[in-house]
Amino acid sequence: MIQKILKRDKVVLLMVDIPYRQDIISEDQLKKNKLLRKKYNPQNSFPTLVGLSASGHEINRISAYSFLRDTSRHFKFLDDLIN
Numbered sequence: 001m002i003q004k005i006l007k008r009d010k011v012v013l014l015m016v017d018i019p020y021r022q023d024i025i026s027e028d029q030l031k032k033n034k035l036l037r038k039k040y041n042p043q044n045s046f047p048t049l050v051g052l053s054a055s056g057h058e059i060n061r062i063s064a065y066s067f068l069r070d071t072s073r074h075f076k077f078l079d080d081l082i083n
Helices: 027-040 072-082
Strands: 048-052 058-063
Touching: 048 072, 058 072
Parallel strands: none
Antiparallel strands: 048 058
């Protein structure tokens, strides 16, 4: 029997945050998060979702909320990425 491997079985979701209260994460983690933000979100647009391939190449990205703060396009982005 051939087993179909879904993309969602190979996806890792990572949330990178630079919290307002910087005492809630370690100094080391804060440095790592700032490096990731600099690399993947130099325009400082929040929230930013970036889809990367296994080799680290950008597949797709979506930034910011809509005017009405509708998050449906963010969920569609994730659905397209994992299905």
